[in-house]
Amino acid sequence: MIVNLREAQQQLGFKTPYTLRKAVKDxxxxxxxxxxxxxxxxYLELTPPGMPTLRERIQHKTAFHxxxxxxxxxxxAPCRDWTQxxxxxxxxxxxxxxxxxxxxxxxxxxxxxxxxxx
Numbered sequence: 290m291i292v293n294l295r296e297a298q299q300q301l302g303f304k305t306p307y308t309l310r311k312a313v314k315d316x317x318x319x320x321x322x323x324x325x326x327x328x329x330x331x332y333l334e335l336t337p338p339g340m341p342t343l344r345e346r347i348q349h350k351t352a353f354h355x356x357x358x359x360x361x362x363x364x365x366a367p368c369r370d371w372t373q374x375x376x377x378x379x380x381x382x383x384x385x386x387x388x389x390x391x392x393x394x395x396x397x398x399x400x401x402x403x404x405x406x407x
Contacts, residue, residue, distance in 0.1 A: 375404035
């Protein structure tokens with residue numbers, strides 16, 4: 290897929306195309322540059338055959354930041370409702386309404402952690 294810098298920035302999750310512009314200027318993306326219909330725009334190929342994807346190339350050339358969208362998975366994780374999983378772990382009729390004891394609160398916290406992780 291061949292896209293311009295703005296579209297590539299959106300595909301990679303950046304707020305601005307600054308990082309891509311800098312990488313192009315520094316020559317890091319020469320293998321990904323493509324000629325487009327107009328000579329004014331810079332076009333990049335996201336998944337060139339026989340080469341790492343543009344995302345992988347940018348990841349190898351930039352510092353890791355855990356909160357950066359660049360380091361998110363390519364595919365979003367499936368959205369699961371952890372409350373349903375937590376309810377499956379608990380015997381709800383045995384719990385009754387709050388106030389709960391300290392042990393019940395600890396159990397509830399542990400069940401929620403398990404539900405979120407699974």
